[in-house]
Amino acid sequence: MAVPAAVLTGAAAAPMIDLGDPGPVVRWGLPLVRIVLDVAAATTVGLLLVVTLVGVGERRSAVPRVAARYACLSGTIWALAAGVVTVLGFADVAGVRPFSSGFAGQLPAEVWRFEPLRVEAISAVGAALVAIGAAVTRSRRGLRLLGFFAVVAVLPLAWGGHSAESTNHAVAVGSLAFHLAGVVLWVGGLLALVALRPVIGPAMGTAVQRFSSVAGCCFAVVAISGGLNAWVRIGHLSGLTSPYGLLVLGKSAALVLLGVAGWRQRRAVIPRLRARPEALRPFTRLATAETIVMGAAIGMAAVLARSAPPAPTHHAEPPSTTLLLTVALGAVIGAVAVAVRAGMPRRLHQRHAKPPADGRDHSTPARVHAGSPPPAL
Template sequence: MSRSASAPSTTSRPLALFGLLLVVVVVAATAFGGGAAPLELGDPGPFVRWSLPTLRAIHDGAAAVTIGALVLAAFIVPETTRTSRRRTLAHLAGGAAIIWFLAGVGGLLTNFASLAGIRLTDPNYLTQLAAFIWQLDGTRTATISALVVAVVALCAPVAESKSALGWLAAASLFALLPLALSGHSAASLDHMGGVNGLAFHILSATLWVGGLVALVVIRPSLGKHLQVTVQRYSVIAGWCFVLLVGSGLLVSWINIGALSGLASRYGVLLILKSVAAVLLGLAGWWHRHRTIAALQDTANGMAPLRGSSVAPQGSAFTRLAVGEVAVMAAAFGLGAAVGRTPTPPTSEERPETSIVYDLSGYLDPGAPDSTSWLTAWQTDWLWVTVAVIAIVVYLRWAVRLHSRGDRWPLLRTISWVLGWLVFVYFTSGGVGVYGRILFSWHMIEHMGVAMIVPLLLVPGAPITLALRALPARKDKTMGPREFILATVHSTYLRVLANPVIAASFFFFSLAIFYYSPLFELAMRTHTGHVLMMVHFLATGYMFTWVLIGTDPGPKRWSPIALLVVLFVTISFHAFFGVLITQSTELLAANFFGRLDLPWMTTPVADQRTGGAIAWGVGEVPTLVLAVTVAWQWMKTDDRESTRRDRRVDRDGDAELAAYNAQLAVLARRDEQ
């Protein structure tokens, strides 16, 4: 029997190494940083103090393995009739999710004890936990996360299809996001920037680390597919590295405030964590430029291992990857310890907060003037990052087409880039700054994101560009191109792309949002505000796409029907604006009514101004949409006329001749 036939399909040693180093490093780093030092008031006891960073490290490590295994199973690892790699990864994800769940529950219990300042053995502990578990942000988000993880742990071992594994991966990533709402960044003055940066940091680290750990675990079963698997993973790892470094710098600067903070114990731990990230980046570079090429040579039969299908380069990859896993475990342990280590004091005087900050998360920017449109700025790092990624990916695809001799219209590229730049302005510029506290400016932001930005993004035709630039996979895995095709031809999109449905989402969701508690929730909470912006952009893009989009999708309606849908929808939209203009009841009264801005007249007057904006601003985008639909209609007629003329030139208008001949036959029959 050959060595490859008797080789195990997985190896558990990397998991054991990862877990052991994780615990050792977090304990040592916590001791160094003082993260488990006794508290002067409300000390929960040494067990809770030491359990918090340890459980957090185990929690993060298990989450990484869960998500990494699911992503590999759904999108990366090839499967054949003789392998069961997807099932192996699903079972690995299920087991890791159980540990993730248990560590999450343990972290919830100990975190509440720390917040309440009581020991776990206190007779009133369970009573207080039951009373406040849903009232405190930390325990509420931890509970939601644990429930989602429990579902993943139950479903992962029985999931078989790529789509099911993909949905579980998405659910797992969602379960991670609440963690960004805790820690030093969430308590900083730049709360939103810290939360956004920490969210990107957590997601990128989890995908990168978890993917590599899962890859090393199943490496013995990959055989000749090791090269393609490593190559696909390296693309994800490269993006994760960039996001990890960028978000890490942002979060670190927010927390330490000055370079002098690097001399503190908190700063030392940050430096050690940064060194680990640099080492991992160098290892990733080596994989991308050396190991993958060597594995490709092996797959082509240039350097086989005697008696085995696994080449020496496969062993070299394993040794380097196991070393990376060890460094990653240390980085995760350091990260958990940093979260419990006191941040260094700063010499800068912290500005006094107010009711405006307590409600919106931002300081009062002062009364707007004629220059505020250009001078006011508060970077929303979430949307800046999304815009940069969207632009970079689009440009890379366009360059890829150009490099192989294909053409891509320059105007489409300009439209796409300009659309995202306008989006960044509406979310970070003066409109975004004052849109967080004034209804009138918020309505400008809404109209801009939902109506103006899509008018620029949709003509960019990103789906068409992606389908032309992305390579097709031949091993039946779900790559980016396959995912886009599956989405384009899905029943969900066929329903959502129906013009009536898209128009209904565009308008009726608008009315439901503003006349329900959802509006106040979106203005007061970071998560709600993010979901609000996603909703505005998604519904606006879908509505614009069904009207003037050129990307592939469900069959388009006739131009006349589209114009009818457009004018009916905008009529309802104008009615909504008039309704707000004439309203005397303040929307989101517990938010706008409590801001108490000294430079504003009354919230109701500002709301009426916002209604007038909603009524009037929609006319210009509507005109542009109507003109575009009519122009596309004329272009379609011109193309049809051109095709008809070419057919006449080619066959002498045989169709018309056949029709005339048929009429002649009928005429002769009538004469007889």
């Protein structure tokens, strides 16, 4: 999906300004490696999220161990892809071919000087720390904290690209940060459920039902933040007819399809899965279709990151302390809400399942004697 989109927008074309041609490896490789980065980051976050969605039980005891092992692998891919994006991004900015004469000597200093490259490097370090943490952590609490850190490691990417150069810098960067958080939780959670379904076993219905609530919140966050970010970068309705605007419309159509699929999942698939946990085929079929649509949306997003919006932009100022605190607070609130919502059904079940201390039956009588007052409501 990224290749035809790159041709449509001109993201794979040779540079228009005379900075030198970085070559086809950079022009075509950068959006493709970006897709690998996005999918690996989302998968890592989703695998750590599943630990929260699945309760404690004998059959489910293997979930944290398997999820951590997979998260270590996907986190490693995420870190490597972020490193490759940093190298190719420098070649693209400098207009030189990778590993040409003097390339390696200029790379360390120049990466820290350009903000888009700097945030990629920071994200790569964060991804490496997540992979290391997943390799040594097996407790549920530790993996939940690691999942929160993985979401935080994604957020620096909001300060790179055209959003950071927008005339409404704070709105563009803030909305993109929430957009990224919603996407990785939503896409990653679905991918993780599909990958771990043999391990989750009979608890699959409960896990999918809890994830459905999380996905609904992510859908709202992605729709609102994505619409706000697109409006800031396009600026006017006529911009929707540009190649950039057509990709925005394509992403919007994908979002609508995913919303319909989520509604179908909640109304038809989840009740069937709760009744028969072994009947995974309807869930797997619908989840596969959703991941295909998500993959197309991620491909269009990778091309949008390399395409210039029609709205005029200027160089960005450093992010303000207020903006950083706002994004951090939103991430904390979102993580707490997800954890509380996912753990609530299990706590309520334990509370009501606990027998009374005196051993007597305190349930409401089945009959009410004649003349007795009605029970209080």
